[in-house]
Amino acid sequence: MKNIIKGTVQCLLFVLAFTQWTVAQVTDDFKPASSNLLGAEFPKISSDFRVSLRLNAPDAVKVQVAGNLTGGKVIDMTKDTDGNWTVTIPPAVPGFHYYWFLVDGVRVNDPGSDTYFCFNRPTTGIEIPTPGEDFFMPKNVPHGDVREHWYFSDITGKWRRAFVYTPAEYEKNGAKKYPLLFLLHGSSENERGWSQQGHMSFIMDNLIAEGKAVPMVVVMDNGYATDKNAKPVVQPAVQAAPQPANTGTPAGTPPGQSAASTNVPSTLSIVYVKDIIPSIESYYRILPGRENHAIAGLSMGGSQAGLIGLNNLDLFASIGIFSGAIHGLTEPKVAYGGVFANAADFNSRVKILWSGAGTAEEMQLTRQNEYKKKLDDLGIKVTYYESPGTAHEWHTWRRFLKEFAPLLFK
Amino acid sequence: MKNIIKGTVQCLLFVLAFTQWTVAQVTDDFKPASSNLLGAEFPKISSDFRVSLRLNAPDAVKVQVAGNLTGGKVIDMTKDTDGNWTVTIPPAVPGFHYYWFLVDGVRVNDPGSDTYFCFNRPTTGIEIPTPGEDFFMPKNVPHGDVREHWYFSDITGKWRRAFVYTPAEYEKNGAKKYPLLFLLHGSSENERGWSQQGHMSFIMDNLIAEGKAVPMVVVMDNGYATDKNAKPVVQPAVQAAPQPANTGTPAGTPPGQSAASTNVPSTLSIVYVKDIIPSIESYYRILPGRENHAIAGLSMGGSQAGLIGLNNLDLFASIGIFSGAIHGLTEPKVAYGGVFANAADFNSRVKILWSGAGTAEEMQLTRQNEYKKKLDDLGIKVTYYESPGTAHEWHTWRRFLKEFAPLLFK
Numbered sequence: 001m002k003n004i005i006k007g008t009v010q011c012l013l014f015v016l017a018f019t020q021w022t023v024a025q026v027t028d029d030f031k032p033a034s035s036n037l038l039g040a041e042f043p044k045i046s047s048d049f050r051v052s053l054r055l056n057a058p059d060a061v062k063v064q065v066a067g068n069l070t071g072g073k074v075i076d077m078t079k080d081t082d083g084n085w086t087v088t089i090p091p092a093v094p095g096f097h098y099y100w101f102l103v104d105g106v107r108v109n110d111p112g113s114d115t116y117f118c119f120n121r122p123t124t125g126i127e128i129p130t131p132g133e134d135f136f137m138p139k140n141v142p143h144g145d146v147r148e149h150w151y152f153s154d155i156t157g158k159w160r161r162a163f164v165y166t167p168a169e170y171e172k173n174g175a176k177k178y179p180l181l182f183l184l185h186g187s188s189e190n191e192r193g194w195s196q197q198g199h200m201s202f203i204m205d206n207l208i209a210e211g212k213a214v215p216m217v218v219v220m221d222n223g224y225a226t227d228k229n230a231k232p233v234v235q236p237a238v239q240a241a242p243q244p245a246n247t248g249t250p251a252g253t254p255p256g257q258s259a260a261s262t263n264v265p266s267t268l269s270i271v272y273v274k275d276i277i278p279s280i281e282s283y284y285r286i287l288p289g290r291e292n293h294a295i296a297g298l299s300m301g302g303s304q305a306g307l308i309g310l311n312n313l314d315l316f317a318s319i320g321i322f323s324g325a326i327h328g329l330t331e332p333k334v335a336y337g338g339v340f341a342n343a344a345d346f347n348s349r350v351k352i353l354w355s356g357a358g359t360a361e362e363m364q365l366t367r368q369n370e371y372k373k374k375l376d377d378l379g380i381k382v383t384y385y386e387s388p389g390t391a392h393e394w395h396t397w398r399r400f401l402k403e404f405a406p407l408l409f410k
Numbered sequence: 411m412k413n414i415i416k417g418t419v420q421c422l423l424f425v426l427a428f429t430q431w432t433v434a435q436v437t438d439d440f441k442p443a444s445s446n447l448l449g450a451e452f453p454k455i456s457s458d459f460r461v462s463l464r465l466n467a468p469d470a471v472k473v474q475v476a477g478n479l480t481g482g483k484v485i486d487m488t489k490d491t492d493g494n495w496t497v498t499i500p501p502a503v504p505g506f507h508y509y510w511f512l513v514d515g516v517r518v519n520d521p522g523s524d525t526y527f528c529f530n531r532p533t534t535g536i537e538i539p540t541p542g543e544d545f546f547m548p549k550n551v552p553h554g555d556v557r558e559h560w561y562f563s564d565i566t567g568k569w570r571r572a573f574v575y576t577p578a579e580y581e582k583n584g585a586k587k588y589p590l591l592f593l594l595h596g597s598s599e600n601e602r603g604w605s606q607q608g609h610m611s612f613i614m615d616n617l618i619a620e621g622k623a624v625p626m627v628v629v630m631d632n633g634y635a636t637d638k639n640a641k642p643v644v645q646p647a648v649q650a651a652p653q654p655a656n657t658g659t660p661a662g663t664p665p666g667q668s669a670a671s672t673n674v675p676s677t678l679s680i681v682y683v684k685d686i687i688p689s690i691e692s693y694y695r696i697l698p699g700r701e702n703h704a705i706a707g708l709s710m711g712g713s714q715a716g717l718i719g720l721n722n723l724d725l726f727a728s729i730g731i732f733s734g735a736i737h738g739l740t741e742p743k744v745a746y747g748g749v750f751a752n753a754a755d756f757n758s759r760v761k762i763l764w765s766g767a768g769t770a771e772e773m774q775l776t777r778q779n780e781y782k783k784k785l786d787d788l789g790i791k792v793t794y795y796e797s798p799g800t801a802h803e804w805h806t807w808r809r810f811l812k813e814f815a816p817l818l819f820k
Contacts, residue, residue: 037531038634059515061471103516105469111517115525115532121447122525122532138560138569145574147555148605150548150612159548164555171693174584195558224448283581 033113035096035127040112043126050088051126053101055110058083060103067099068092068393069126074102093360094130095395096197098123116197117190125197130390136199136398141209142168143202146195151279155271157228160221162276163195164284167208167215177287179216179409180280182272183401184223184297184304191222197394203401213405219280223301225271259328259335262307269308277315291351294408296320298397299364303327310336318352318408322400323364323392326355329374343379354404356385358396383407443523445506445537450522453536460498461536463511465520468493470513477509478502478803479536484512503770504540505805506607508533526607527600535607540800546609546808551619552578553612556605561689565681567638570631572686573605574694577618577625587697589626589819590690592682593811594633594707594714601632607804613811623815629690633711635681669738669745672717679718687725701761704818706730708807709774713737720746728762728818732810733774733802736765739784753789762817766795768806793817 030044030052042054055077057063063077063085071092077085091097098118101108109115115122144167153160170178183200185193194200200218207213280286293316297305302324309319328335339346355372357364368384375382385403390396440454440462452464465487467473473495476484481502487495501507508528511518519525525532554577563570580588593610595603604610610628617623690696703726707715712734719729738745749756765782767774778794785792795813800806 039530055516057514057516059471061469061514103518104467104471104514106465106467106513106518107521108513108516108518109532111531120449121521122519138562140562143560145557145559147557148611149555150553152548152550201558201560 033126034129035114035125036112037114042112043110045126045128049094049128050090051128052086052088053077053110054084054086054112055101055103055108056082056084057103060085062102062104064102065089065099066102067097067123068391069097069099069128077101091128093389093391093393094128095390095393096125096127097393098125100124117192118186118188120188130395135206135402136203138202139206139209141205143205144168144170144208146201149280149283151275151283153225153271153275155227155267155275156225160271160275161191162219162221162280163191164220164280165195165201165204165218166284167204167217169208169215170217170285175285177285179214179292180286180294181216181218181405181408182276182293182295182297182305183218183220184295184301185220186223186297186299186301189223191220193394194218194220198398198401200398200401203398204405207402207405214409216405216409217280217284217286219276221272221276223268223297223304225267227267227270230267257325257327259331262328262336263311263334265311266304266307268304269311272308273312273315290315290317292317292409294318294320294352296322296354296401296404297324298322298400299324299392306336310339313339313349317350318354319350320352320354320356320400320404322356322397322404323358323361324355325367326371326375329371332374332378340375340378340380343381347379347381350381352383352404352407353381354383354385354407356387356396356400356403358387358390358392360389360391361396364392443536444539445524445535446522447524452522453520455538459504459538460500461538462496462498463487463520464494464496464522465511465513465518466492466494467513470495472512472514474512475499475509476512477507477533478801479507479509479538487511501538503799503801503803504538505800505803506535506537507803508535510534527602528596528598530598540805545616545812546613546805548612549616549619551615553615554578554580554618556611559690559693561685561693563635563681563685565637565677565685566635570681570685571601572629572631572690573601574630574690575605575611575614575628576694577614577627579618579625580627580695585695587695589624589702590696590704591626591628591815591818592686592703592705592707592715593628593630594705594711595630596633596707596709596711599633601630603804604628604630608808608811610808610811613808614815617812617815624819626815626819627690627694627696629686631682631686633678633707633714635677637677637680640677667735667737669741672738672745673721673747675721676714676717678714679721682718683722683725700725701727702819704728704730704762706732706764706811706814707734708732708810709734709802716746720749723749723759727760728764729760730762730764730766730810730814732766732807732814733768733771734765735777736781736785739781742784742788750785750788750790753791757789757791760791762793762814763791764793764795764814764817766797766806766810766813768797768800768802770799770801771806774802 027047030046033043033045044052064074066074069091077087079085109124113124116125144165147164149162149164183194208215295305295309295316302321306321306326309316332340357368387396387399437457440456443453443455454462473487474484479501487497489495520534523534526535554575557574559572559574593604618625705715705719705726712731716731716736719726742750767778797806797809
């Protein structure tokens with residue numbers, strides 16, 4: 001409740017700030033985005049958060065920009081006499097946004113900006129400033145490493161890659177064991193998202209240095225898995241065809257899955273239990289016991305964290321659902337193996353159940369309010385949080401990690 | 411000498427293999443490249459190593475393909491009635507190649523393939539098989555981690571990122587210290603190249619598991635550095651403008667730098683001595699002493715490894731120059747602080763000086779033969795190697811690491 005009030009106050013401050021921007025004199029103080037590649041002049045952002053984009057394409061007939069940055073709109077760009085196509089747009093909301101150019105209909109990344117894995121391919125991203133926030137930036141504190149960790153998965157019959165954050169002190173305490181948090185990415189993204197787009201290592205470094213979070217190992221694995229014995233199925237679509245303009249980050253699991261569906265272990269659940277957790281526990285110094293293990297994820301990964309965590313409470317005592325879903329609450333005695341059937345049992349067994357949505361992501365916020373009502377009625381204790389002014393994008397999830405991690409393993 | 415003979419024999423085998431391909435019946439057994447993104451049908455490679463490319467662009471006027479894959483040529487693609495542009499090409503040589511489409515003149519990455527940092531931007535790459543070689547693939551052996559390591563550089567006034575390989579046994583030997591190898595990337599690439607394009611962790615895992623290389627820590631840092639007090643200069647060009655078709659990977663340091671120039675410490679040299687080495691030695695368990703430290707690099711990074719290593723023989727006893735250069739040998743008593751002035755001294759002080767070039771990279775091979783002649787005349791001991799059939803690309807450098815690493819720290 002305190003967090004909701006805090007969130008609402010912050011939200012009002014944001015609305016005020018936005019209002020100020022719109023009435024302020026339009027400025028022309030554009031500077032290269034902080035996310036630009038070294039030396040790139042474009043994209044540029046003004047102090048009132050308009051974004052100036054440019055692509056040199058003298059022979060193109062039509063150039064447009066699309067993606068989360070434009071709020072899903074396809075915006076035409078204008079060609080000058082040098083063959084540069086330009087446009088200046090207000091971003092949908094502050095935060096981290098994917099975007100791309102459409103050059104005669106073909107999706108093209110901005111050569112001035114880095115790429116990040118989303119929409120099943122490397123896609124341009126841009127950082128729109130969120131004033132007054134630096135919790136996700138590198139500071140003069142001890143820094144942990146993010147490790148690329150390869151292991152063989154018996155279930156999928158393939159080599160898999162996880163990224164593993166070990167806190168700075170892990171190097172200096174050769175015998176000490178650490179609690180373990182799993183962080184899952186969203187639909188069409190991959191295991192690199194949390195460390196690249198999410199800046200998770202800087203968030204954790206800062207929280208640990210301030211004494212707000214206990215030092216922990218954080219594992220980020222891939223959210224897709226296919227059983228080696230399964231018939232070949234169509235994989236997440238990677239099309240050579242140009243995609244229609246997307247309205248933003250894929251929104252993850254659709255709402256309204258049945259209670260029964262929450263009891264069927266997915267291949268990913270099995271990979272977690274049989275491959276990922278044993279591989280991590282045998283390689284790193286991990287504290288045993290469910291009270292030392294947590295799982296959280298965003299969007300599709302939030303729903304997966306719920307499925308894997310709630311169905312395996314012998315393995316996890318804390319669960320975080322970031323812009324995700326809790327399904328099947330029309331039959332609360334059936335969903336997730338019946339964990340919600342007895343609220344007193346659940347509340348004593350689950351140390352943290354945490355749920356967050358951004359105030360600018362309507363579907364997820366509505367969904368959160370819907371399951372909040374049902375879980376409140378059941379007496380299930382959940383910590384809720386709303387990220388002021390942000391949408392279905394990474395800055396929302398950075399804030400969630402900053403709120404969630406300090407609650408763990410205490 | 412033994413290596414040169416071995417290389418020459420391998421080269422002849424390659425020529426024979428190539429000849430077989432060309433006389434073999436043309437087959438249509440195209441399969442998705444091993445480097446494709448999950449589920450992508452294109453690019454496809456046939457068993458005789460032709461590459462079939464496709465891009466859907468119904469509204470484009472002209473679509474072409476260019477890059478290392480085409481040997482620097484710009485090749486027109488043909489549009490079918492579905493708006494798919496296609497072409498089938500023979501790759502320049504086997505190995506790892508960058509390429510891109512030109513859609514009405516704009517450089518576009520292949521949506522079916524992953525991107526790798528080169529030409530100062532994320533650029534599509536493809537793996538063309540090199541028959542009979544799997545030394546760079548993951549095997550059922552203990553795997554080390556590649557860690558993203560952040561540290562603040564006083565010289566540049568900026569946060570820098572290194573990638574650090576720690577061998578699998580590093581986790582299990584909490585007190586043991588390890589020797590240290592620095593690996594430098596090439597021009598317009600970045601610190602992720604050796605682990606991503608280079609597969610260095612699998613190469614090291616396999617060498618260590620076979621007992622061919624001693625377990626070592628390998629550090630891959632960025633090859634660019636600007637002093638914080640320097641006047642702003644134009645950085646490596648990141649242009650929104652479409653680039654002309656490149657003939658391949660940027661070829662690195664031009665030949666023919668003066669002997670005097672090899673005595674001036676670059677900003678990167680200073681960053682290595684004052685920032686990178688202290689940061690690594692304070693964070694990881696590193697054996698002290700020059701005989702436990704080596705430095706090697708490819709192309710531009712090979713020349714840098716020579717400059718940093720030969721000018722700091724108090725820090726490094728082993729140096730590897732991969733498709734790089736040794737400069738200033740018209741004045742051998744002056745070059746690199748005069749290290750070549752006394753061959754007996756040099757040969758007793760330097761444990762390994764190693765130099766390699768691919769037989770299909772003419773400039774680098776010619777240059778290597780030129781400095782080999784001069785260093786032979788001076789009596790300087792160098793181990794030379796030629797990679798059969800490969801060009802100025804990552805498969806050449808993977809082979810160099812496989813040859814070089816087993817010589818170190820013994």
